[in-house]
Amino acid sequence: MVPAGGVNNLPVPLTTFVGRQREVAEICARLERTRLVTLTGAGGVGKSRLTLEVATRTAAHRRDGVRFVELAGLTEPQLVANAVAAVLDVPEHPERALPDILAEQLREADLLLFLDGCEHLLKPMAQLVHMWLTASRGLRILTTSRERLGIRGEILWPVTGLAAPPEHVEGIEVEGFEAVRAFLERAAAVDPGFRLTASTATAVGARTGPPSAAGTAERQYGWSSPPR
Numbered sequence: 001m002v003p004a005g006g007v008n009n010l011p012v013p014l015t016t017f018v019g020r021q022r023e024v025a026e027i028c029a030r031l032e033r034t035r036l037v038t039l040t041g042a043g044g045v046g047k048s049r050l051t052l053e054v055a056t057r058t059a060a061h062r063r064d065g066v067r068f069v070e071l072a073g074l075t076e077p078q079l080v081a082n083a084v085a086a087v088l089d090v091p092e093h094p095e096r097a098l099p100d101i102l103a104e105q106l107r108e109a110d111l112l113l114f115l116d117g118c119e120h121l122l123k124p125m126a127q128l129v130h131m132w133l134t135a136s137r138g139l140r141i142l143t144t145s146r147e148r149l150g151i152r153g154e155i156l157w158p159v160t161g162l163a164a165p166p167e168h169v170e171g172i173e174v175e176g177f178e179a180v181r182a183f184l185e186r187a188a189a190v191d192p193g194f195r196l197t198a199s200t201a202t203a204v205g206a207r208t209g210p211p212s213a214a215g216t217a218e219r220q221y222g223w224s225s226p227p228r
């Protein structure tokens, strides 16, 4: 059995979660009715951050809590089971395949697994997720992936960028857009005196305009120098 008692190893974000309140509520509701939800979308669009928000809110609904497994850095498919076993504290056995041991250990669990970054391991992930879900009634899985796993019962949730201003907007009304609010949160972190003014608003709007999102802007500008 996996350790019971609502254990939660979710990473605690260092920045404020901006917007997407309706999406969070709808994904939480879907998770009550289905057992596998995959958040898909381009790199940096906000899949992991949104999933973390959902996982944090729903953790209390599962008797055995929620566990987070980071898969993005794994290159070998056979290491997926090791990563999950390490997080669930399930020991290996010299004579048995680890995925089978996990299926057995998960059988009675009432748990949410958050498997983050599956796109480079789609086929092995699909096999493992299918195996574990069919072994356990109480298991729910949230995954993020640039592409779907493609297994029966999977509900897809396409993630698009935060709402951004149209390309040529001017003036401080850009502050109403979520992508701009995310930008401003980060700008304030590196420069507490930064304010949206008529002169900075156009630059901020351009940096958050479609199709970019918080992540794209973050990678592009590094948050070291908000526009002056």
Ligand SMILES: Nc1ncnc2c1ncn2[C@@H]1O[C@H](COP(=O)(O)OP(=O)(O)OP(=O)(O)O)[C@@H](O)[C@H]1O
Binding pocket: 015, 016, 017, 018, 019, 020, 041, 042, 043, 044, 045, 046, 047, 048, 049, 050, 117, 144, 146, 162, 182, 214, 215, 216, 218
């Ligand atoms: N709603 C949000 N509020 C605040 N920050 C956000 C939001 N969405 C995304 N971010 C930030 O943008 C960055 C990229 O987001 P995230 O890592 O979730 O993207 P991703 O779609 O999972 O990317 P990848 O496909 O590369 O894994 C992160 O630093 C994240 O914290």
Ligand SMILES: [Mg+2]
Binding pocket: 047, 048, 049, 116, 117, 144
């Ligand atoms: Mg991610």
